[in-house]
Amino acid sequence: MNLFFFSSPPTFFRLAGAMAPWFFVLAAVLAAAGLYVGFVVAPTDAVQGEVYRIIFIHVPAAWMSMFLYFVMACWGAASLTFNTRLSAMMARAIAPTGAMFTFIALWSGAFWGRPTWGTYWVWDARMTSELVLLFLYFGFIALANAFEDPRRGDRAAALLGIIGVVNLPIIYFSVQWWNTLHQGSSVSFKGTSMHIAMLWGMLLMALACWMYAIGASLVRVRSVILEREARTRWVRELGPRASAAIAAPGVTKLPG
Amino acid sequence: MSHDYFIWMSYGAAAIAVAAELIALRLGRARALRRIEEEKDLETQD
Amino acid sequence: MNVAAQVAAMPPPEGSFGAGFSWAIARDLTLALRHPGETLLVVAFFVLVASLFPMGVGADPQLLLRIGPGVIWVCALLAAFLSLPSLFAADYADGTLEQMVLSPHPMPGWVSGKIAAHWLVSGLPLTVLSPLLGLQYGLEVATLAALAAALAIGTPVLSLLGAACSALALGARGGGILLALLALPLFVPVLIFGAGAAEAQAAGLSSAPHLSLLGALAIVATMGLPFAVCAAVRIALD
Amino acid sequence: MTIEARALTCSRGAVTLFREVSFRIERGEWFAVRGSNGSGKTTLLRCVAGLTRLDAGEVHREGNVAYAGHLAGIKDDLSAEENLRGSLALAGATVGPEQARAALDEVGLLRRRALPSRRLSAGQRRRIGLARLMLDPAPIWILDEPLTALDDDGQALFARTLARHLERGGLALVATHHDLALTPARLLRLGA
Numbered sequence: 001m002n003l004f005f006f007s008s009p010p011t012f013f014r015l016a017g018a019m020a021p022w023f024f025v026l027a028a029v030l031a032a033a034g035l036y037v038g039f040v041v042a043p044t045d046a047v048q049g050e051v052y053r054i055i056f057i058h059v060p061a062a063w064m065s066m067f068l069y070f071v072m073a074c075w076g077a078a079s080l081t082f083n084t085r086l087s088a089m090m091a092r093a094i095a096p097t098g099a100m101f102t103f104i105a106l107w108s109g110a111f112w113g114r115p116t117w118g119t120y121w122v123w124d125a126r127m128t129s130e131l132v133l134l135f136l137y138f139g140f141i142a143l144a145n146a147f148e149d150p151r152r153g154d155r156a157a158a159l160l161g162i163i164g165v166v167n168l169p170i171i172y173f174s175v176q177w178w179n180t181l182h183q184g185s186s187v188s189f190k191g192t193s194m195h196i197a198m199l200w201g202m203l204l205m206a207l208a209c210w211m212y213a214i215g216a217s218l219v220r221v222r223s224v225i226l227e228r229e230a231r232t233r234w235v236r237e238l239g240p241r242a243s244a245a246i247a248a249p250g251v252t253k254l255p256g
Numbered sequence: 257m258s259h260d261y262f263i264w265m266s267y268g269a270a271a272i273a274v275a276a277e278l279i280a281l282r283l284g285r286a287r288a289l290r291r292i293e294e295e296k297d298l299e300t301q302d
Numbered sequence: 303m304n305v306a307a308q309v310a311a312m313p314p315p316e317g318s319f320g321a322g323f324s325w326a327i328a329r330d331l332t333l334a335l336r337h338p339g340e341t342l343l344v345v346a347f348f349v350l351v352a353s354l355f356p357m358g359v360g361a362d363p364q365l366l367l368r369i370g371p372g373v374i375w376v377c378a379l380l381a382a383f384l385s386l387p388s389l390f391a392a393d394y395a396d397g398t399l400e401q402m403v404l405s406p407h408p409m410p411g412w413v414s415g416k417i418a419a420h421w422l423v424s425g426l427p428l429t430v431l432s433p434l435l436g437l438q439y440g441l442e443v444a445t446l447a448a449l450a451a452a453l454a455i456g457t458p459v460l461s462l463l464g465a466a467c468s469a470l471a472l473g474a475r476g477g478g479i480l481l482a483l484l485a486l487p488l489f490v491p492v493l494i495f496g497a498g499a500a501e502a503q504a505a506g507l508s509s510a511p512h513l514s515l516l517g518a519l520a521i522v523a524t525m526g527l528p529f530a531v532c533a534a535v536r537i538a539l540d
Numbered sequence: 541m542t543i544e545a546r547a548l549t550c551s552r553g554a555v556t557l558f559r560e561v562s563f564r565i566e567r568g569e570w571f572a573v574r575g576s577n578g579s580g581k582t583t584l585l586r587c588v589a590g591l592t593r594l595d596a597g598e599v600h601r602e603g604n605v606a607y608a609g610h611l612a613g614i615k616d617d618l619s620a621e622e623n624l625r626g627s628l629a630l631a632g633a634t635v636g637p638e639q640a641r642a643a644l645d646e647v648g649l650l651r652r653r654a655l656p657s658r659r660l661s662a663g664q665r666r667r668i669g670l671a672r673l674m675l676d677p678a679p680i681w682i683l684d685e686p687l688t689a690l691d692d693d694g695q696a697l698f699a700r701t702l703a704r705h706l707e708r709g710g711l712a713l714v715a716t717h718h719d720l721a722l723t724p725a726r727l728l729r730l731g732a
Contacts, residue, residue, distance in 0.1 A: 051259035146474035174491035226288035397611025
């Protein structure tokens with residue numbers, strides 16, 4: 001079995017196109033199940049009331065934001081070590097989704113914090129490092145697109161991702177340390193016992209987020225491949241059928 | 257006191273973010289297709 | 303013809319880490335001395351911004367005492383950042399960077415030399431000046447010492463991280479702003495431990511834990527980042 | 541001291557600049573690279589020097605490389621002499637002031653050696669590079685359009701310098717549009 005079989009862009013392009021819809025379907029089903037468990041099955045929290053239900057979006061999004069950065073850095077490292085084109089494109093394709101999850105985690109965190117801590121924003125270790133993470137994503141995306149030669153952007157961004165992934169734990173611990181010196185008020189779930197349904201809800205939502213992230217990355221990597229390989233023969237052979245095969249109806253009618 | 261507002265704001269923003277990303281994905285795909293067409297035009301001009 | 307004869311008699315050159323390091327540091331310092339204005343500008347910026355803060359937040363001595371270390375650190379961070387764009391860009395633009403990569407001296411040598419030179423003209427003057435600025439904020443002697451010690455340990459890390467980002471951004475569109483986006487988030491731990499050392503001292507606690515953590519950070523950065531910078535320079539020239 | 545290139549392939553974006561280029565330069569030989577603008581001459585030289593990554597193929601270099609590209613690597617704020625001695629120190633050569641002056645004399649910059657390089661003309665700056673080549677002990681020269689901005693006298697000087705380098709057992713790969721007095725061992729043509 002050739003490990004690098006799927007790393008040829010045309011093969012991967014078709015494979016990604018075939019798989020992406022299924023990941024979106026899975027994501028929708030899992031999200032529906034997760035929300036049902038979260039909002040209907042799971043009981044009201046004794047301490048926080050209904051508002052704790054934000055957890056079902058907040059925690060999975062926060063997990064995803066960190067995992068995706070890690071996965072992105074791994075793809076980047078792979079592209080630097082093996083000099084494979086596709087790995088770098090995957091890293092590029094993951095970044096915007098990761099940034100989006102970081103944004104959701106920050107936003108839902110703020111709206112969870114307001115009723116529970118009385119303020120939208122706390123310079124809490126998690127939230128601060130999440131904010132820094134958002135900037136790291138922005139830096140990655142900006143650097144990847146800052147060069148005339150896309151390969152150059154790929155490699156520079158990959159290196160930045162590696163530096164960032166080494167830095168992230170340091171940032172987290174530094175913020176935590178700094179925060180504990182300033183104030184000891186960090187709300188945790190230690191007081192309340194977690195109901196099993198809550199756990200299931202979070203798990204289902206996390207899986208839904210994973211599926212969505214994979215699906216979105218696959219769709220995006222297809223666009224990246226097309227743009228990058230626009231002058232190659234296989235893309236041009238794809239050409240006549242391209243508008244039918246790749247674009248959804250209505251999209252090709254866009255101006256331009 | 258009702259916390260619906262906060263829950264709606266969280267999930268609503270998440271839904272909007274996901275929708276925005278899906279639209280961006282569509283636009284990116286359209287742009288990639290336009291690029292291919294442009295490349296083809298360049299070829300024929302040569 | 304005697305030139306050729308002499309060259310032919312020379313042994314093939316052996317590169318060494320030390321030779322590359324001293325070459326880079328000597329040349330960058332010479333160039334900095336030809337234009338001392340640029341170094342002074344960075345220092346002036348540092349002093350100016352640190353002096354603006356009390357005018358902005360009010361001259362309440364208690365408040366100044368509290369925010370002093372943090373403000374001075376943020377100013378040092380911005381000042382160190384100011385001189386970053388030109389760290390590799392000048393060599394990249396005039397072709398010297400290619401010559402350095404192809405020289406027989408190992409890359410980490412001259413890369414470290416360049417970073418050391420950057421620290422000598424940015425981090426060191428800020429460290430030396432920081433007690434003066436601290437006096438403006440009414441900090442006590444022990445706090446001033448902690449602040450200067452933290453800056454002495456922390457600013458090299460800023461130079462190292464900044465050098466990596468500056469090499470990554472070589473030839474990129476959006477120059478300075480892009481560099482800010484890349485470098486400033488990575489500076490966060492240094493800022494926290496650095497400002498924390500002086501604040502702990504001011505609060506009557508020991509600044510030693512912060513300083514040791516900062517020192518650990520400096521060691522890790524010194525061991526790892528020059529190699530990242532080398533990789534970034536190679537990517538930039540590719 | 542040889543340089544051997546096997547099946548070099550390099551592309552920029554979707555454009556393949558050259559494919560399966562192979563050659564071997566022995567000591568005392570020089571190869572000329574010719575090709576129209578945009579045919580990949582510079583990229584080939586950079587690949588052989590080890591600056592640019594190849595898509596495929598490998599380069600085997602025995603000995604240090606002296607590379608002179610479009611950018612001269614000269615600092616405007618330093619004088620001709622400082623630039624010369626600086627670039628030689630970077631190349632690992634220990635060169636005394638007399639040797640440096642002798643070389644500067646040969647390229648006709650002795651009287652201007654203390655001027656900041658920003659006050660030199662383009663040709664004069666090229667001549668600093670020429671002086672550096674004279675003193676650089678690297679056996680492999682990779683030169684990208686070395687005759688640009690040089691006058692007739694300078695071009696003859698370059699040809700003499702190259703001849704001397706080959707006599708010493710050096711070798712060179714030179715991209716140039718000009719015909720030199722010295723015939724190359726082989727002409728590499730790039731582009732269809």
